Amino acid sequence: MSTLPAGHRVLPDADAVARAAAERLVAVAAAKPGHVGVCLSGGSTPKLLYRLLAGPEFRDALPWDRLHWFFGDERVGDRAEAGSNRRLAEDAFGDLVPPGHLHPIPTDRPAPGAAAAYAVELRGWYGADRLDPTRPLFDLVFLGLGEDGHTASLFPGKPEVEEDEAWVVAVPEAGLAPFVPRVSLSLTALGATPLILFLVTGQGKRAPLARLAAGENLPAGRAKARGETVWLLDEAAAG
Structure with missing residues (x-):
C-alpha cells in the first residue's frame, strides 16, 4: 500500500514544489480568458511560491491585470499574528497587483464578523448567493497540510470541518499554536474549483501524509476539487 495520497507528485525539494505550482498557475491563467480567481495559502512553501511568481522567471508570464487573489484562511484579532497571510502576499507581490485585485480577509474585528464580511466579498466576486x-468559485486553490492533518484553518475534531453550507467559517479556537482566532473558507468553498494544489514539504509532513494514505478522516483529505486534486510533495515529505 502506498504511504502517499492519491494524486501525488514527488519533487526534489521545496524550490521544485514552488516552481511546479507556479507553472500550473501560469497554465491556468493562459487557458482562461477574463478574470482568474486564485485562493492563496499561508506557510513557508507558499512564501517561496509567491516570491517566485513575483520574480523575473514568472513575473512577465502572468496576466496580473486579470488575476484576483483570495485567501483560504487568516488569523484575526488584535495580536501580532493577525493578517499574516495577507502580509505574506503583499510583501511578495508588491505593486504587481492592481488596486482591488487583492481580497484579504478582514482582521480588524472578531472572527464571526470577519467571516460574515468575507462571505459577502466572495458572493460579490461570484455574483450569486449559492454555488x-x-x-467554480475559484480557478485554482493552493492549500497546505498541517502536521495534525489540518488544511486552511480547518482542524481535526473541530465543528468547522463539518460545515457544508457556509462559504466562510469563524474558528474561535485553533487546533495548533498560535492559538489565535481565525477565519477559514469551508470545505464547500475550497472545493468549488477545478484544481486544488497541495504544497507539502519537509519531514514533519510524513506522518500526516501516511495517515491520509491510510484513509484517516483528516480535514486535508476531505478537501477535494471538482476536477483535479494534486499533491506536490518534496522528497523530504514523501520519505
Missing part, C-alpha cells in the same frame, strides 16, 4: 456546480 453552481457548473461554475
